[in-house]
Amino acid sequence: MKARKAFAWFMISVLMLGLLSGCGNAADGKDDGKMVIGAAMPVFDDKWLSYMYDAMKKGAKGQKAELKMVDAKNDSSKQLEQVEKLVIQGVDAIVICPVDTSAVKPMVDAAKQADIPVVVVNRQPSADVLEKVDAYVGSESIKSGTMQMEKVAELLDGKGHVAIMTGELGHEAQVKRTKGNKDVIKKHPDMKVVRQGTAEYQRAEGIQLMENWIQSGDNMDAIVANNDEMAIGAIKALKSAGKLDDILVAGIDGTPDALEYVQSGALDVTVFQDPVGQGEKAIVTAVKLAKGEKLEDKMVWIPYELITKENVEKYVERWKGYDENKG
Template identity: 30%
Template sequence: MTMLAASVLFAFATCAGISTASAADSGNGNGKLMTIIVNDPSNPYWQTEGQVAAKEARKLGYKANVVAHHGDTNTERNEVDTAITNHSAAIILDPANAKGSIGSVKKAVQAHIPVFLVNAEIDQKGLAKAQLVSNNAQGAALGAQQWVKAVGTHAKYVELKGAPSDNNAATRSNGYRTVLSQYPGLKEVASQVANWDRTQGHDKMQGMLQSHPNITGLISGNDEMALGAIAALKQAGKLSQVTVGGFDGSPAAIDAIKKGEMAYTVLQPVAVFSKKAVDEANHYIKTGSTGVDHEKQLFDCILITKKNIGNYVAPFTLKSMQ
Protein backbone atom coordinates (compact mmCIF):
# COMPACT_ATOMS: atom_id res chain seq x y z
CA MET A 1 0.00 0.00 0.00
CA THR A 2 1.35 3.45 -0.88
CA MET A 3 1.69 6.17 1.74
CA LEU A 4 -1.06 8.15 -0.01
CA ALA A 5 -3.41 5.19 0.01
CA ALA A 6 -2.68 4.54 3.67
CA SER A 7 -3.39 8.18 4.51
CA VAL A 8 -6.71 8.11 2.65
CA LEU A 9 -7.69 4.85 4.33
CA PHE A 10 -6.88 6.27 7.77
CA ALA A 11 -8.88 9.43 7.13
CA PHE A 12 -11.88 7.38 5.99
CA ALA A 13 -11.62 5.06 8.95
CA THR A 14 -11.39 7.97 11.35
CA CYS A 15 -14.44 9.73 9.95
CA ALA A 16 -16.44 6.50 9.98
CA GLY A 17 -15.44 5.56 13.51
CA ILE A 18 -13.71 2.39 12.32
CA SER A 19 -11.03 0.81 14.47
CA THR A 20 -7.62 1.80 13.11
CA ALA A 21 -5.41 -0.36 15.33
CA SER A 22 -5.42 -3.78 16.95
CA ALA A 23 -3.61 -5.32 19.88
CA ALA A 24 0.10 -5.60 19.28
CA ASP A 25 2.43 -8.37 20.35
CA SER A 26 4.60 -5.87 22.27
CA GLY A 27 3.43 -4.02 25.37
CA ASN A 28 1.02 -5.30 27.96
CA GLY A 29 -2.25 -3.51 27.27
CA ASN A 30 -3.68 -7.01 26.93
CA GLY A 31 -5.89 -6.03 24.01
CA LYS A 32 -7.97 -3.58 26.03
CA LEU A 33 -9.64 -0.78 24.08
CA MET A 34 -8.43 2.82 24.10
CA THR A 35 -10.90 5.22 22.49
CA ILE A 36 -9.37 8.30 20.85
CA ILE A 37 -11.77 11.16 20.03
CA VAL A 38 -10.41 13.95 17.83
CA ASN A 39 -12.05 16.99 16.26
CA ASP A 40 -11.87 16.87 12.45
CA PRO A 41 -9.43 14.51 10.67
CA SER A 42 -9.69 16.50 7.44
CA ASN A 43 -7.44 19.00 9.23
CA PRO A 44 -3.89 17.54 9.21
CA TYR A 45 -3.32 18.69 12.79
CA TRP A 46 -6.16 16.60 14.17
CA GLN A 47 -5.39 13.75 11.80
CA THR A 48 -1.86 13.62 13.20
CA GLU A 49 -3.26 13.74 16.73
CA GLY A 50 -5.31 10.61 16.07
CA GLN A 51 -2.60 8.79 14.15
CA VAL A 52 0.07 9.32 16.79
CA ALA A 53 -2.19 8.35 19.70
CA ALA A 54 -3.40 5.21 17.91
CA LYS A 55 0.13 4.17 17.01
CA GLU A 56 1.31 4.53 20.60
CA ALA A 57 -1.71 2.66 21.95
CA ARG A 58 -1.05 -0.20 19.53
CA LYS A 59 2.60 -0.24 20.51
CA LEU A 60 1.57 -0.68 24.14
CA GLY A 61 -0.72 -3.59 23.30
CA TYR A 62 -4.11 -1.87 23.20
CA LYS A 63 -6.79 -1.83 20.57
CA ALA A 64 -7.42 1.73 19.38
CA ASN A 65 -10.59 3.20 17.96
CA VAL A 66 -10.29 6.72 16.49
CA VAL A 67 -13.46 8.73 15.97
CA ALA A 68 -14.21 12.40 15.28
CA HIS A 69 -16.82 14.76 16.74
CA HIS A 70 -16.25 17.66 14.26
CA GLY A 71 -16.73 20.21 17.02
CA ASP A 72 -20.26 19.01 17.84
CA THR A 73 -20.94 18.26 21.51
CA ASN A 74 -23.89 15.96 20.71
CA THR A 75 -21.68 13.81 18.50
CA GLU A 76 -19.00 13.89 21.18
CA ARG A 77 -21.54 12.73 23.79
CA ASN A 78 -22.58 9.81 21.55
CA GLU A 79 -18.96 8.80 21.05
CA VAL A 80 -18.33 8.83 24.79
CA ASP A 81 -21.45 6.70 25.27
CA THR A 82 -20.08 4.22 22.74
CA ALA A 83 -16.71 4.21 24.46
CA ILE A 84 -18.46 3.38 27.73
CA THR A 85 -20.56 0.63 26.12
CA ASN A 86 -17.42 -0.86 24.59
CA HIS A 87 -15.71 -0.93 28.01
CA SER A 88 -12.84 1.32 27.01
CA ALA A 89 -9.90 1.23 29.39
CA ALA A 90 -9.31 4.94 28.79
CA ILE A 91 -10.49 7.81 26.60
CA ILE A 92 -8.14 10.24 24.89
CA LEU A 93 -10.27 13.28 24.06
CA ASP A 94 -9.72 16.54 22.20
CA PRO A 95 -12.79 18.29 23.65
CA ALA A 96 -15.32 19.92 21.37
CA ASN A 97 -16.15 22.76 23.72
CA ALA A 98 -14.53 24.18 26.85
CA LYS A 99 -17.86 24.22 28.69
CA GLY A 100 -20.02 21.90 26.59
CA SER A 101 -17.68 18.92 26.89
CA ILE A 102 -17.72 18.86 30.70
CA GLY A 103 -20.84 16.69 30.77
CA SER A 104 -19.29 14.06 28.50
CA VAL A 105 -16.16 13.90 30.61
CA LYS A 106 -18.26 13.56 33.78
CA LYS A 107 -20.21 10.71 32.22
CA ALA A 108 -17.04 8.78 31.42
CA VAL A 109 -15.63 9.39 34.90
CA GLN A 110 -18.88 8.17 36.48
CA ALA A 111 -18.46 5.00 34.42
CA HIS A 112 -14.96 4.64 35.94
CA ILE A 113 -13.20 5.35 32.65
CA PRO A 114 -10.23 7.73 32.97
CA VAL A 115 -10.21 10.64 30.51
CA PHE A 116 -7.07 12.31 29.18
CA LEU A 117 -7.59 15.60 27.35
CA VAL A 118 -5.30 16.70 24.53
CA ASN A 119 -4.92 19.98 22.62
CA ALA A 120 -7.89 21.78 24.22
CA GLU A 121 -9.06 22.23 27.80
CA ILE A 122 -12.36 22.10 29.63
CA ASP A 123 -13.42 24.72 32.16
CA GLN A 124 -13.39 22.38 35.15
CA LYS A 125 -10.44 20.94 36.97
CA GLY A 126 -10.35 17.57 38.69
CA LEU A 127 -12.41 15.59 36.16
CA ALA A 128 -9.84 14.58 33.58
CA LYS A 129 -6.79 12.73 34.82
CA ALA A 130 -4.64 15.03 32.67
CA GLN A 131 -4.97 17.95 30.29
CA LEU A 132 -2.05 18.06 27.85
CA VAL A 133 -2.00 21.19 25.70
CA SER A 134 0.31 23.46 23.77
CA ASN A 135 1.58 26.53 25.61
CA ASN A 136 -0.61 28.77 23.50
CA ALA A 137 0.33 32.02 25.24
CA GLN A 138 4.03 31.31 24.70
CA GLY A 139 3.40 30.27 21.09
CA ALA A 140 1.31 33.36 20.36
CA ALA A 141 4.05 35.61 21.72
CA LEU A 142 6.62 33.84 19.53
CA GLY A 143 4.45 34.24 16.46
CA ALA A 144 3.56 37.87 17.09
CA GLN A 145 7.20 38.83 17.63
CA GLN A 146 8.17 37.18 14.35
CA TRP A 147 5.21 38.79 12.59
CA VAL A 148 6.44 42.24 13.68
CA LYS A 149 9.90 41.45 12.33
CA ALA A 150 8.35 40.50 9.01
CA VAL A 151 5.74 43.25 8.57
CA GLY A 152 7.49 46.11 10.38
CA THR A 153 6.27 48.40 13.13
CA HIS A 154 3.86 50.42 10.97
CA ALA A 155 1.05 48.52 9.24
CA LYS A 156 -2.67 48.13 8.87
CA TYR A 157 -3.53 44.51 9.51
CA VAL A 158 -6.37 42.04 10.05
CA GLU A 159 -6.75 38.95 12.21
CA LEU A 160 -8.47 35.60 11.72
CA LYS A 161 -9.65 33.93 14.94
CA GLY A 162 -10.49 30.37 15.86
CA ALA A 163 -13.70 28.95 17.29
CA PRO A 164 -14.94 30.93 20.35
CA SER A 165 -15.87 27.65 22.06
CA ASP A 166 -12.18 26.71 22.15
CA ASN A 167 -10.15 28.49 24.83
CA ASN A 168 -7.10 28.27 22.56
CA ALA A 169 -8.66 30.85 20.23
CA ALA A 170 -8.88 33.53 22.90
CA THR A 171 -5.48 32.66 24.36
CA ARG A 172 -3.77 33.09 20.99
CA SER A 173 -5.64 36.27 20.10
CA ASN A 174 -4.86 37.79 23.50
CA GLY A 175 -1.24 36.74 23.13
CA TYR A 176 -1.02 38.48 19.77
CA ARG A 177 -2.60 41.62 21.18
CA THR A 178 -0.19 41.73 24.14
CA VAL A 179 2.76 41.92 21.76
CA LEU A 180 1.29 44.00 18.94
CA SER A 181 -0.19 46.63 21.26
CA GLN A 182 3.36 47.64 22.16
CA TYR A 183 3.73 49.16 18.66
CA PRO A 184 1.51 52.25 18.16
CA GLY A 185 2.14 52.14 14.41
CA LEU A 186 0.36 48.78 14.08
CA LYS A 187 -3.38 49.24 13.51
CA GLU A 188 -5.80 46.32 13.51
CA VAL A 189 -8.55 47.40 11.11
CA ALA A 190 -10.66 44.23 11.20
CA SER A 191 -10.92 40.76 12.72
CA GLN A 192 -13.14 37.81 11.89
CA VAL A 193 -13.90 34.41 13.39
CA ALA A 194 -13.17 31.65 10.85
CA ASN A 195 -13.49 28.66 13.21
CA TRP A 196 -10.10 27.08 12.36
CA ASP A 197 -11.42 26.35 8.84
CA ARG A 198 -9.65 26.97 5.51
CA THR A 199 -12.81 27.72 3.53
CA GLN A 200 -14.03 30.17 6.13
CA GLY A 201 -10.58 31.75 6.23
CA HIS A 202 -10.81 32.31 2.48
CA ASP A 203 -14.29 33.78 2.63
CA LYS A 204 -13.65 36.01 5.64
CA MET A 205 -10.44 37.27 4.04
CA GLN A 206 -12.34 38.18 0.87
CA GLY A 207 -14.80 40.21 2.92
CA MET A 208 -12.11 42.03 4.86
CA LEU A 209 -10.23 42.84 1.64
CA GLN A 210 -13.31 44.49 0.20
CA SER A 211 -13.55 46.78 3.24
CA HIS A 212 -9.81 47.23 3.72
CA PRO A 213 -7.99 46.79 0.38
CA ASN A 214 -4.76 48.41 1.59
CA ILE A 215 -3.83 46.12 4.46
CA THR A 216 -0.25 44.88 4.63
CA GLY A 217 -0.55 42.16 7.28
CA LEU A 218 -2.63 39.18 8.40
CA ILE A 219 -2.08 37.29 11.64
CA SER A 220 -4.01 34.05 11.99
CA GLY A 221 -4.98 31.78 14.86
CA ASN A 222 -4.09 28.67 12.85
CA ASP A 223 -2.57 27.55 9.57
CA GLU A 224 -5.78 26.39 7.93
CA MET A 225 -7.40 29.83 8.20
CA ALA A 226 -4.16 31.44 7.02
CA LEU A 227 -3.96 29.14 4.00
CA GLY A 228 -7.54 29.99 3.05
CA ALA A 229 -6.67 33.68 3.37
CA ILE A 230 -3.59 33.20 1.17
CA ALA A 231 -5.84 31.76 -1.55
CA ALA A 232 -8.09 34.83 -1.31
CA LEU A 233 -5.09 37.17 -1.43
CA LYS A 234 -3.81 35.39 -4.53
CA GLN A 235 -7.17 35.77 -6.24
CA ALA A 236 -7.13 39.48 -5.45
CA GLY A 237 -3.54 39.86 -6.66
CA LYS A 238 -2.49 41.15 -3.24
CA LEU A 239 -0.43 38.35 -1.70
CA SER A 240 2.87 40.07 -2.43
CA GLN A 241 1.63 43.11 -0.44
CA VAL A 242 0.48 41.23 2.67
CA THR A 243 2.60 39.45 5.30
CA VAL A 244 0.85 36.32 6.58
CA GLY A 245 1.60 34.51 9.85
CA GLY A 246 0.18 31.13 10.88
CA PHE A 247 -0.02 28.79 13.85
CA ASP A 248 0.13 24.95 14.04
CA GLY A 249 3.12 23.86 11.98
CA SER A 250 1.12 21.95 9.36
CA PRO A 251 2.79 20.43 6.28
CA ALA A 252 0.85 22.79 4.00
CA ALA A 253 2.10 25.78 5.98
CA ILE A 254 5.67 24.51 5.64
CA ASP A 255 5.17 24.40 1.86
CA ALA A 256 3.75 27.95 1.94
CA ILE A 257 6.81 29.19 3.83
CA LYS A 258 9.10 27.53 1.28
CA LYS A 259 7.19 29.31 -1.51
CA GLY A 260 7.40 32.66 0.26
CA GLU A 261 3.64 32.84 0.74
CA MET A 262 3.71 32.65 4.54
CA ALA A 263 6.28 34.35 6.76
CA TYR A 264 6.29 31.74 9.52
CA THR A 265 4.23 29.25 11.47
CA VAL A 266 4.27 28.29 15.14
CA LEU A 267 4.55 24.54 15.54
CA GLN A 268 2.35 22.95 18.18
CA PRO A 269 3.99 19.73 19.45
CA VAL A 270 0.84 17.67 18.92
CA ALA A 271 2.89 14.60 18.02
CA VAL A 272 4.61 14.86 21.40
CA PHE A 273 1.65 15.39 23.71
CA SER A 274 -0.67 12.95 21.88
CA LYS A 275 1.87 10.20 22.48
CA LYS A 276 2.40 11.28 26.07
CA ALA A 277 -1.33 11.26 26.79
CA VAL A 278 -1.48 7.59 25.79
CA ASP A 279 1.60 6.83 27.89
CA GLU A 280 0.01 8.51 30.92
CA ALA A 281 -3.24 6.65 30.32
CA ASN A 282 -1.32 3.38 30.18
CA HIS A 283 0.49 4.28 33.42
CA TYR A 284 -2.83 5.11 35.10
CA ILE A 285 -4.49 1.87 33.96
CA LYS A 286 -1.64 -0.13 35.45
CA THR A 287 -0.90 1.84 38.63
CA GLY A 288 -3.80 4.18 39.38
CA SER A 289 -1.54 7.18 38.81
CA THR A 290 -0.56 9.18 35.72
CA GLY A 291 2.99 9.46 36.97
CA VAL A 292 2.77 13.27 36.62
CA ASP A 293 2.15 15.69 39.48
CA HIS A 294 -0.06 18.18 37.63
CA GLU A 295 -3.33 17.71 35.76
CA LYS A 296 -2.60 20.54 33.31
CA GLN A 297 0.62 20.09 31.36
CA LEU A 298 1.92 22.74 28.94
CA PHE A 299 4.17 21.97 25.97
CA ASP A 300 6.13 24.85 24.48
CA CYS A 301 5.62 25.74 20.83
CA ILE A 302 8.43 26.24 18.31
CA LEU A 303 8.75 29.01 15.72
CA ILE A 304 9.38 27.82 12.16
CA THR A 305 10.76 30.15 9.49
CA LYS A 306 12.85 29.65 6.38
CA LYS A 307 15.92 29.56 8.62
CA ASN A 308 15.04 26.34 10.43
CA ILE A 309 12.57 24.78 8.04
CA GLY A 310 15.08 22.07 7.13
CA ASN A 311 14.63 20.59 10.62
CA TYR A 312 10.99 19.73 9.81
CA VAL A 313 11.14 15.97 9.24
CA ALA A 314 7.52 14.76 9.58
CA PRO A 315 4.06 16.30 10.16
CA PHE A 316 4.30 18.52 13.25
CA THR A 317 7.72 17.12 14.11
CA LEU A 318 11.23 18.57 14.19
CA LYS A 319 14.49 16.64 14.38
CA SER A 320 14.91 17.76 17.99
CA MET A 321 11.64 16.01 18.92
CA GLN A 322 12.71 12.59 17.71
Protein backbone atom coordinates (compact mmCIF):
# COMPACT_ATOMS: atom_id res chain seq x y z
CA MET A 1 0.00 0.00 0.00
CA LYS A 2 2.77 2.34 0.96
CA ALA A 3 4.51 1.68 -2.29
CA ARG A 4 1.39 2.48 -4.24
CA LYS A 5 0.94 5.81 -2.51
CA ALA A 6 4.55 6.70 -3.04
CA PHE A 7 4.13 5.89 -6.69
CA ALA A 8 1.08 8.10 -6.97
CA TRP A 9 2.95 11.02 -5.45
CA PHE A 10 5.84 10.36 -7.73
CA MET A 11 3.56 10.47 -10.78
CA ILE A 12 1.92 13.67 -9.61
CA SER A 13 5.24 15.37 -9.06
CA VAL A 14 6.46 14.24 -12.47
CA LEU A 15 3.38 15.72 -14.05
CA MET A 16 3.76 18.99 -12.16
CA LEU A 17 7.39 19.23 -13.16
CA GLY A 18 6.43 18.62 -16.75
CA LEU A 19 3.91 21.44 -16.66
CA LEU A 20 6.29 23.82 -14.95
CA SER A 21 9.08 23.10 -17.37
CA GLY A 22 6.63 23.55 -20.22
CA CYS A 23 5.87 27.06 -18.98
CA GLY A 24 9.54 27.64 -18.49
CA ASN A 25 10.21 26.79 -22.09
CA ALA A 26 7.56 29.18 -23.22
CA ALA A 27 9.26 31.95 -21.33
CA ASP A 28 12.58 30.99 -22.86
CA GLY A 29 11.08 31.19 -26.28
CA LYS A 30 10.16 34.81 -25.74
CA ASP A 31 13.44 35.82 -24.23
CA ASP A 32 14.98 37.11 -27.42
CA GLY A 33 11.92 39.19 -28.11
CA LYS A 34 11.29 37.41 -31.38
CA MET A 35 7.74 36.60 -32.30
CA VAL A 36 7.01 32.87 -32.51
CA ILE A 37 4.41 31.47 -34.92
CA GLY A 38 3.37 27.84 -34.56
CA ALA A 39 2.35 26.03 -37.73
CA ALA A 40 0.52 22.70 -37.44
CA MET A 41 0.70 21.21 -40.90
CA PRO A 42 -1.05 18.05 -42.04
CA VAL A 43 1.72 16.27 -43.92
CA PHE A 44 5.13 17.28 -45.14
CA ASP A 45 5.22 14.77 -47.98
CA ASP A 46 2.91 16.60 -50.33
CA LYS A 47 4.13 18.41 -53.32
CA TRP A 48 1.61 21.21 -53.55
CA LEU A 49 1.73 21.86 -49.82
CA SER A 50 5.52 21.96 -49.93
CA TYR A 51 5.29 25.18 -51.95
CA MET A 52 2.97 26.59 -49.35
CA TYR A 53 5.39 25.61 -46.58
CA ASP A 54 8.26 27.26 -48.42
CA ALA A 55 6.24 30.44 -48.77
CA MET A 56 5.41 30.35 -45.08
CA LYS A 57 9.05 29.95 -44.13
CA LYS A 58 10.04 32.76 -46.40
CA GLY A 59 7.20 34.94 -45.14
CA ALA A 60 8.21 34.38 -41.53
CA LYS A 61 11.77 35.41 -42.31
CA GLY A 62 10.51 38.58 -43.92
CA GLN A 63 8.40 39.37 -40.86
CA LYS A 64 11.31 38.56 -38.54
CA ALA A 65 9.28 35.91 -36.80
CA GLU A 66 10.34 32.43 -35.77
CA LEU A 67 8.30 29.66 -37.38
CA LYS A 68 7.73 26.38 -35.52
CA MET A 69 6.38 24.02 -38.14
CA VAL A 70 5.24 20.50 -37.19
CA ASP A 71 4.10 17.53 -39.29
CA ALA A 72 0.96 15.62 -38.24
CA LYS A 73 1.66 12.87 -40.79
CA ASN A 74 -1.99 12.95 -41.85
CA ASP A 75 -3.15 11.97 -38.37
CA SER A 76 -5.80 14.18 -36.78
CA SER A 77 -5.19 13.11 -33.21
CA LYS A 78 -1.50 13.70 -33.63
CA GLN A 79 -2.25 17.17 -34.94
CA LEU A 80 -4.33 17.93 -31.86
CA GLU A 81 -1.43 16.90 -29.62
CA GLN A 82 0.88 19.10 -31.60
CA VAL A 83 -1.39 22.09 -31.29
CA GLU A 84 -1.67 21.51 -27.55
CA LYS A 85 2.10 21.42 -27.37
CA LEU A 86 2.37 24.68 -29.27
CA VAL A 87 -0.07 26.20 -26.83
CA ILE A 88 2.04 25.04 -23.88
CA GLN A 89 5.12 26.43 -25.55
CA GLY A 90 3.34 29.78 -25.58
CA VAL A 91 3.63 30.71 -29.23
CA ASP A 92 2.18 34.06 -30.30
CA ALA A 93 -0.09 32.71 -33.02
CA ILE A 94 -0.93 29.36 -34.53
CA VAL A 95 -1.49 28.55 -38.17
CA ILE A 96 -3.38 25.32 -38.72
CA CYS A 97 -3.76 23.48 -41.96
CA PRO A 98 -6.13 20.76 -40.76
CA VAL A 99 -5.67 17.08 -41.52
CA ASP A 100 -9.42 16.79 -41.30
CA THR A 101 -11.60 19.89 -41.33
CA SER A 102 -14.20 18.23 -39.14
CA ALA A 103 -11.65 17.70 -36.38
CA VAL A 104 -10.34 21.25 -35.99
CA LYS A 105 -12.66 22.36 -33.23
CA PRO A 106 -10.73 20.95 -30.25
CA MET A 107 -7.53 22.45 -31.63
CA VAL A 108 -9.10 25.89 -31.92
CA ASP A 109 -10.55 25.53 -28.43
CA ALA A 110 -7.17 24.66 -26.99
CA ALA A 111 -5.58 27.75 -28.52
CA LYS A 112 -8.45 30.04 -27.59
CA GLN A 113 -8.27 29.03 -23.94
CA ALA A 114 -4.74 30.38 -23.92
CA ASP A 115 -5.84 33.43 -25.91
CA ILE A 116 -3.63 32.55 -28.80
CA PRO A 117 -4.90 33.75 -32.19
CA VAL A 118 -5.63 30.99 -34.72
CA VAL A 119 -5.39 31.15 -38.49
CA VAL A 120 -6.70 28.23 -40.53
CA VAL A 121 -5.16 27.90 -43.94
CA ASN A 122 -6.01 26.06 -47.15
CA ARG A 123 -8.73 23.77 -45.84
CA GLN A 124 -11.95 25.44 -44.82
CA PRO A 125 -13.65 24.21 -41.67
CA SER A 126 -17.39 24.35 -41.00
CA ALA A 127 -19.20 27.59 -40.11
CA ASP A 128 -19.34 27.05 -36.34
CA VAL A 129 -15.57 26.59 -36.18
CA LEU A 130 -14.98 29.52 -38.53
CA GLU A 131 -16.79 31.71 -36.03
CA LYS A 132 -14.18 30.95 -33.40
CA VAL A 133 -11.04 31.26 -35.48
CA ASP A 134 -9.48 34.63 -36.06
CA ALA A 135 -8.94 34.19 -39.76
CA TYR A 136 -9.24 31.78 -42.62
CA VAL A 137 -6.80 32.03 -45.50
CA GLY A 138 -7.54 29.98 -48.56
CA SER A 139 -9.60 29.33 -51.57
CA GLU A 140 -13.11 28.03 -51.59
CA SER A 141 -12.88 24.37 -52.62
CA ILE A 142 -16.26 24.39 -54.24
CA LYS A 143 -15.23 27.27 -56.48
CA SER A 144 -12.46 25.24 -58.10
CA GLY A 145 -15.12 22.69 -59.07
CA THR A 146 -17.48 25.29 -60.49
CA MET A 147 -14.72 27.18 -62.26
CA GLN A 148 -13.40 23.97 -63.84
CA MET A 149 -16.80 22.78 -64.99
CA GLU A 150 -17.90 26.19 -66.27
CA LYS A 151 -14.90 26.22 -68.61
CA VAL A 152 -15.64 22.66 -69.71
CA ALA A 153 -19.27 23.60 -70.36
CA GLU A 154 -18.16 26.57 -72.37
CA LEU A 155 -15.83 24.41 -74.47
CA LEU A 156 -18.61 21.85 -75.02
CA ASP A 157 -21.14 24.51 -75.93
CA GLY A 158 -23.29 23.57 -73.00
CA LYS A 159 -24.03 20.02 -74.04
CA GLY A 160 -22.49 16.61 -73.70
CA HIS A 161 -21.70 13.59 -71.56
CA VAL A 162 -19.38 14.13 -68.64
CA ALA A 163 -17.47 11.56 -66.56
CA ILE A 164 -16.19 12.66 -63.17
CA MET A 165 -13.07 11.15 -61.66
CA THR A 166 -13.10 11.77 -57.95
CA GLY A 167 -10.32 11.70 -55.38
CA GLU A 168 -10.11 9.67 -52.20
CA LEU A 169 -13.67 9.13 -51.07
CA GLY A 170 -14.80 11.26 -48.17
CA HIS A 171 -11.95 13.73 -48.57
CA GLU A 172 -13.06 17.34 -48.18
CA ALA A 173 -11.69 18.46 -51.55
CA GLN A 174 -13.20 15.43 -53.25
CA VAL A 175 -16.66 16.19 -51.88
CA LYS A 176 -16.60 19.94 -52.61
CA ARG A 177 -14.95 19.85 -56.01
CA THR A 178 -17.38 17.17 -57.17
CA LYS A 179 -20.29 19.19 -55.84
CA GLY A 180 -19.02 22.28 -57.67
CA ASN A 181 -18.89 20.22 -60.87
CA LYS A 182 -22.43 19.02 -60.44
CA ASP A 183 -23.83 22.43 -59.54
CA VAL A 184 -22.70 23.72 -62.91
CA ILE A 185 -24.01 20.69 -64.78
CA LYS A 186 -27.43 21.24 -63.25
CA LYS A 187 -27.54 24.61 -64.93
CA HIS A 188 -27.07 23.05 -68.34
CA PRO A 189 -30.00 20.82 -69.30
CA ASP A 190 -28.07 19.26 -72.18
CA MET A 191 -25.21 18.13 -69.98
CA LYS A 192 -25.24 14.88 -68.12
CA VAL A 193 -22.95 13.01 -65.73
CA VAL A 194 -22.68 9.56 -67.29
CA ARG A 195 -20.01 8.13 -65.03
CA GLN A 196 -18.45 8.81 -61.68
CA GLY A 197 -15.71 6.78 -60.07
CA THR A 198 -12.75 7.19 -57.76
CA ALA A 199 -9.11 7.03 -58.76
CA GLU A 200 -7.85 8.08 -55.34
CA TYR A 201 -5.99 11.16 -56.63
CA GLN A 202 -3.43 8.79 -58.20
CA ARG A 203 -2.19 8.70 -61.77
CA ALA A 204 -1.91 4.91 -61.98
CA GLU A 205 -5.45 4.47 -60.71
CA GLY A 206 -6.59 7.16 -63.16
CA ILE A 207 -5.17 5.16 -66.05
CA GLN A 208 -6.90 2.01 -64.87
CA LEU A 209 -10.27 3.64 -64.34
CA MET A 210 -10.13 5.34 -67.73
CA GLU A 211 -9.18 2.07 -69.44
CA ASN A 212 -12.22 0.43 -67.96
CA TRP A 213 -14.47 3.33 -68.93
CA ILE A 214 -13.18 3.14 -72.49
CA GLN A 215 -14.00 -0.59 -72.53
CA SER A 216 -17.54 0.13 -71.43
CA GLY A 217 -18.13 1.76 -74.81
CA ASP A 218 -20.04 4.63 -73.24
CA ASN A 219 -20.08 7.88 -75.12
CA MET A 220 -18.13 10.51 -73.18
CA ASP A 221 -17.33 14.07 -74.22
CA ALA A 222 -15.36 15.21 -71.21
CA ILE A 223 -13.40 13.71 -68.34
CA VAL A 224 -13.44 16.01 -65.35
CA ALA A 225 -11.03 15.00 -62.60
CA ASN A 226 -10.69 16.22 -59.01
CA ASN A 227 -6.97 16.70 -59.51
CA ASP A 228 -4.37 16.86 -62.24
CA GLU A 229 -2.71 13.53 -61.53
CA MET A 230 -5.89 11.61 -62.29
CA ALA A 231 -6.49 13.79 -65.35
CA ILE A 232 -3.01 12.88 -66.60
CA GLY A 233 -3.83 9.22 -65.98
CA ALA A 234 -6.98 9.60 -68.07
CA ILE A 235 -4.97 11.29 -70.82
CA LYS A 236 -2.52 8.36 -70.92
CA ALA A 237 -5.30 5.81 -71.28
CA LEU A 238 -7.17 7.89 -73.86
CA LYS A 239 -4.00 8.41 -75.85
CA SER A 240 -3.21 4.71 -76.12
CA ALA A 241 -6.82 4.05 -77.14
CA GLY A 242 -6.53 6.80 -79.76
CA LYS A 243 -9.42 8.75 -78.30
CA LEU A 244 -7.69 11.76 -76.85
CA ASP A 245 -8.63 14.06 -79.71
CA ASP A 246 -12.37 13.50 -79.25
CA ILE A 247 -12.53 13.92 -75.51
CA LEU A 248 -11.91 16.93 -73.31
CA VAL A 249 -9.89 16.44 -70.12
CA ALA A 250 -9.92 18.77 -67.14
CA GLY A 251 -8.01 18.74 -63.87
CA ILE A 252 -7.42 20.90 -60.82
CA ASP A 253 -4.18 22.12 -59.12
CA GLY A 254 -2.10 23.35 -62.06
CA THR A 255 1.00 21.34 -61.07
CA PRO A 256 4.13 21.83 -63.19
CA ASP A 257 3.60 18.36 -64.66
CA ALA A 258 0.05 19.23 -65.60
CA LEU A 259 1.16 22.45 -67.25
CA GLU A 260 3.30 20.43 -69.67
CA TYR A 261 0.17 18.54 -70.67
CA VAL A 262 -1.68 21.83 -71.09
CA GLN A 263 1.13 23.11 -73.29
CA SER A 264 0.92 20.02 -75.52
CA GLY A 265 -2.84 20.40 -75.74
CA ALA A 266 -3.66 17.11 -74.02
CA LEU A 267 -5.05 18.71 -70.88
CA ASP A 268 -7.67 21.27 -71.83
CA VAL A 269 -8.47 22.85 -68.50
CA THR A 270 -6.91 23.02 -65.07
CA VAL A 271 -7.45 25.29 -62.11
CA PHE A 272 -4.58 26.90 -60.28
CA GLN A 273 -4.68 27.16 -56.57
CA ASP A 274 -1.88 29.40 -55.38
CA PRO A 275 0.22 27.73 -52.65
CA VAL A 276 2.58 30.68 -52.33
CA GLY A 277 -0.23 33.19 -52.03
CA GLN A 278 -1.88 31.11 -49.33
CA GLY A 279 1.35 30.55 -47.45
CA GLU A 280 2.43 34.16 -47.50
CA LYS A 281 -1.00 35.47 -46.58
CA ALA A 282 -1.30 32.99 -43.72
CA ILE A 283 1.90 34.25 -42.13
CA VAL A 284 1.12 37.91 -42.68
CA THR A 285 -2.30 37.41 -41.11
CA ALA A 286 -0.89 35.49 -38.17
CA VAL A 287 1.74 38.15 -37.45
CA LYS A 288 -0.90 40.87 -37.62
CA LEU A 289 -3.08 39.04 -35.15
CA ALA A 290 -0.15 38.39 -32.84
CA LYS A 291 0.60 42.07 -32.77
CA GLY A 292 -3.00 42.71 -31.84
CA GLU A 293 -3.87 44.50 -35.07
CA LYS A 294 -7.37 44.31 -36.51
CA LEU A 295 -8.19 42.53 -39.74
CA GLU A 296 -10.40 44.04 -42.40
CA ASP A 297 -12.07 40.71 -43.05
CA LYS A 298 -11.46 37.43 -41.29
CA MET A 299 -11.98 35.53 -44.53
CA VAL A 300 -8.88 36.09 -46.59
CA TRP A 301 -9.59 34.72 -50.03
CA ILE A 302 -6.85 33.70 -52.41
CA PRO A 303 -8.72 33.32 -55.67
CA TYR A 304 -8.43 30.33 -57.99
CA GLU A 305 -7.12 30.96 -61.45
CA LEU A 306 -8.17 29.14 -64.57
CA ILE A 307 -5.43 27.74 -66.80
CA THR A 308 -5.89 26.88 -70.45
CA LYS A 309 -3.51 26.70 -73.37
CA GLU A 310 -3.87 30.45 -73.91
CA ASN A 311 -2.44 31.54 -70.57
CA VAL A 312 -0.35 28.52 -69.59
CA GLU A 313 3.05 30.14 -70.17
CA LYS A 314 2.40 32.63 -67.41
CA TYR A 315 2.00 29.84 -64.88
CA VAL A 316 5.03 27.94 -66.12
CA GLU A 317 7.05 31.05 -65.36
CA ARG A 318 5.43 31.37 -61.99
CA TRP A 319 6.43 27.85 -60.96
CA LYS A 320 9.94 28.52 -62.15
CA GLY A 321 10.03 31.52 -59.89
CA TYR A 322 8.77 29.49 -56.93
CA ASP A 323 11.35 26.82 -57.52
CA GLU A 324 14.15 29.35 -57.68
CA ASN A 325 13.01 30.77 -54.36
CA LYS A 326 13.14 27.32 -52.93
CA GLY A 327 16.74 26.75 -53.98
